Amino acid sequence: MTDSRIEGWGRTAVQGKELQPDNLEQTPPVLFRGLGRSYGDSSLPPSANPVVVNTTRANRMLAFDGSTGLLRAEAGLSLLDLNRTLLPRGWFVPVTPGTQFVTLGGAVAADVHGKNHHVDGCFGAHVRRLKMRVADGRVLECGPDLERELFLATVGGMGLTGQILEVEFPMVRIPTPWIWQESERVSDIDEYVEKLKEAAPKWPMTVGWIDCLTPGKHMGRGILMKGRWAHSHEAPSRFPSEPPNVAFPIEAPEWLLNPLSIRAFNFAFYWKHLPRTMSGIVSPFSFFWPLDFVKGWNRMYGRRGFTQYQCVLPNEAGPGAARRFLDVLTRRGGASFLCVIKDCGPESAALLSFPRPGISVALDIAIRNDTQALVDELNEHVLKEGGRIYLAKDTFTRPEHFHAMEPRLPRFLEVREKWDPQHRFRSAQSVRLFGDAP
């Protein structure tokens, strides 16, 4: 089998072998990878042994209890597949990230969060059992009450503690498959953060987009979206149709995304929302996964790709933390096509889970010659504020910055050391950040 290009979603890549077996019974002891939606190098194999197992063909449901919603499935099952099967029957995943192109194994490994984080926490908080194959070849079960240490290191552990074979968690009953959404145009970042906090106790799902290019008084103006599942008397009786797929047609030239075009997009996005507030029924597809219908939208960023910078600024950083972050960004001329801001709820017990109480900021940054310097500067700022970054998005963070942001890291590494002393399960990211041998 010849080597091929293995890419992260931000298009950073290595040459290697990506095995894709029908089941996970016999796989070499190397990193597992799902649908490859982590932006950076977390799902890429290390350079010296560039082999990774793609789990997406292991996508069988193994048990579904139609009364409690408890589901057990192979780790390669995608949320897309799951939603297509169970959403029409009135069941939804307890937590969904901004894309359906995520496997259950990936959702556990990155401990993904969604618009309901302030209420329901991360995906891992709902997991009852994981079936894993660990470095010595043993297959075992773990959960919040069984091999708890391994479980807490595996949730959010980026696949570094072992291979996740099966995942068990309860699906959630929903009244209808439609969303009641209220959106609001907000004129600057401070007001935005305030409104986000106000909405938290009233709405089970919140998220928003801001314009991070306009400096000064209107810095961080944006659209705040709040939602809940619609009741049957307000929702259409039909099932929402999936939007038609379009493919991003070409690998875009680098000049397509420039400060001017990004500014124009942000301007249009803001003023499209002409009334101050809007409300109504929307489809779950546009509410949860607005970009999913554009296949390969990452090609918009051209050959060099992009990185997503996502950090959480903790409540302890005090008021104005989001504004200070945007100040650093705009001073640096960092232009992001999309800037997503969301408040996070309590921190999970999982050792490397990303969210903690505070404000999460996510930026898409096209890779240019100065991207490393930009990320360094943002990281230094986040470090000063006591925040941290999200491994599932990261390509550029330096190990010293990550170590300083993560007082929990030694504990994680200790547990990992116990289960995989030879670091068989390592990624390009763990080589970069944790000092694993390449």
Next chain:
Amino acid sequence: MKRVAVLGATRGMGRALARRFAERGDFVAVLGRGDDEVKRSVADLEARGVPGTRVVGVPCDLEQPESFKPALEAAEQRLDGLDTVVVTAGAFATQEQLERDPALAAKVLTVDFANTVLFCEEARKKLLMRGGGTLCAFSSVAGDRGRSPVVMYGAAKAGLSAYLEGLDHKYRREGLVTVCVKPGFVRTGMTDGLKTPPFAGEPEDVAQVVLEAIDAGTPVVYAPPVWRAVMTAIKAMPRFVMRRVKF
């Protein structure tokens, strides 16, 4: 509602097709090898199928012809009838591997031709005894013309396609509908590691096309459908061109 036995339902195109059957309420017998694999696929179809769908697992191995008859009988009995039999299972190896290893060549030729025909013969007898039904077998575009990357595999599939056509001519008036599926390159575990050519398809796309063909009784179906045009072009090429090109 159909009562379907699918040999090969544990993986690839068979898995995708079996899901389509269960999702619309057909009864499905999963025929395959490996107890655990069969059990997992049965569980998958039960979870995905509309409530009330019956799914059963029956051991059957395309490498063991003596398993064919008992498997079909068990499927018929446990589904309270049988009107459709599908075989998606098969073996694959590259031409280089087959040239190097005569034992492997014997296995692939036997499984893909002789044993598949023997399985279809058992299915034919069973369906005709019940008054008719549909027999759907997965051949391949590789059987449409002798080509250098699939000399032996293509020959086995050409034999299978010819058998299925003959079966159709002989028995359709007695109620046996034969559907010969010719998948092009489809991304499955079978083709894992091969270089992906243009027009490659996904098992889910193939499943939809095959489901429609089974419902309509289409004798020959290419999947994804674009492969009909591709193969028409390849079949039209003169020999001196075929000798030069790599496909």
